[in-house]
Each structure stands twice: as structure tokens, then as C-alpha cells.
């Protein structure tokens with residue numbers, strides 16, 4: 565199963581990274597950084613309206629290569645200029661063609677918060693996210709146990725970052741809530757089968773109290789989709805492929821912002 569493979573390759577990569585830079589050394593680097601390097605994403609989400617997290621992604625296991633031309637810094641700056649509230653950057657190399665330095669380069673050129681989009685399975689990766697300028701990390705409930713969900717989120721928050729706790733099922737929503745998640749992302753894509761069901765986020769939204777910001781993720785394509793999610797009470801949408809495939813990314817973001825009003 566692909567999610568298991570992703571966890572396996574991530575574990576191997578983690579060991580390689582730790583051979584180059586130990587956890588202690590990485591922690592020392594992070595200790596030099598100011599806590600609030602990026603605007604607080606939770607505070608942004610708590611402002612009224614539907615916020616847009618625009619994703620920089622070259623490939624995915626379900627779609628293969630999405631774009632061959634990939635000027636990731638330009639893409640990120642055009643997202644920001646068009647009004648994106650945050651930028652998601654894939655850093656997973658084996659299945660998404662991501663690269664951790666992309667995050668650093670993008671952070672050097674934008675001022676909105678960035679999300680390190682990866683399969684976080686170890687505190688080391690949370691320090692890496694911080695060292696590369698991220699303001700947000702992703703915690704996928706399907707690959708973490710209850711204790712990890714708590715300690716990883718608390719670690720991120722102690723470093724001045726926020727965690728999007730990602731769920732796909734009702735049971736996972738319950739686990740996310742129990743862990744004290746401050747931001748929940750409902751993925752329309754089942755990461756085990758890659759099937760996308762746009763209604764998944766709409767079905768699960770009501771389980772989450774309105775005090776906790778909720779992000780709808782994956783398979784969002786049209787202004788109509790955006791309008792539906794806005795009226796269903798979502799605080800943000802996370803959009804990747806639709807924007808990556810568009811020749812007019814900025815226009816599209818502006819259209820989506822209009823549709824959300």
C-alpha cells in the first residue's frame with residue numbers, strides 16, 4: 565500500500581539526514597532562530613472568510629508528473645501576489661518530486677506562512693521544517709499514534725509553528741479532536757487508495773466545533789466548489805493540482821477569492 569511505502573522511504577531518508585546533521589546539531593541551529601519567523605497561521609484562519617492555501621507541487625503518486633516546467637519560486641510569489649493566505653510546499657522527493665530546499669528558497673521570497681507538506685513521522689522533521697522557514701507542518705492522523713499527535717503538535721507550537729492535523733474518516737476526526745488539534749484538515753483524497761470524494765469534507769465538517777478552523781483539502785477544481793465550501797463553513801481550502809495546471813494561476817486565485825465571498 566502506497567501510504568506504507570511512503571512511511572518506509574521517509575524513515576530511510578530520515579536516517580540519511582541524521583547522518584549528515586544530528587538531531588542535537590539541528591536543534592542548535594533552530595535554537596538560534598526567532599520563534600515567530602512567520603505570521604501566525606492560526607490567527608489568520610480565525611479571521612472571517614475562506615482562506616486559500618496554494619500548493620507548489622510538481623508531481624504526485626496518483627497523477628505522476630503534473631508539470632514539467634517548475635519555476636517553484638516564481639509560482640510561489642505569484643500565488644502570494646494574487647492573494648493566497650499561505651503556501652504549501654511539497655518536500656517529499658520520492659513520490660512528489662519535492663525537495664526540502666524548495667521550502668527554504670520559497671521562504672526567502674514570500675512573507676505569507678508556508679506549510680511543509682510531508683509525511684511527518686519524527687520530531688527531526690519538525691525541526692527541519694523550522695530550520696527551513698516553515699510556519700506550518702502537517703500531521704497525518706493515519707500514520708501517527710495518539711501520543712505522537714499530541715507531542716508533535718506541541719513541539720511545533722513550542723517552536724512558533726502551527727500543525728494542520730489531517731483526517732480522512734470520522735474516526736480520524738475523533739482522534740484529531742482528542743489530541744487537542746488547533747487546526748484540522750479534512751482530506752477529500754483517501755491516501756490509501758487515492759480516491760477523491762469532494763463530499764468527504766462536507767460530510768465530516770459538522771463533527772468539528774466551529775472554534776477550531778477547518779481546511780478542506782484535495783480535488784477542489786472550480787469556483788462552484790469553492791462557493792460550496794465557503795457556505796459549508798470551511799475556514800480554508802488547500803488547492804494544488806488545479807492551480808499547478810493553470811497557465812493563469814493568479815487570475816484563478818482571484819476568481820476563487822471572489823467565489824468565496
Ligand SMILES: O=P(O)(O)OC[C@@H](O)[C@@H](O)c1c[nH]c2ccccc12
Nearest residue numbers: 751781782783784802803804805806
Ligand atoms: O492537488 P489537489 O488535489 O488540489 O490536493 C492538494 C493537497 O490537498 C494534496 O496535495 C494533499 C493533501 N494531503 C496530503 C498529504 C500528503 C501529500 C499530499 C497531500
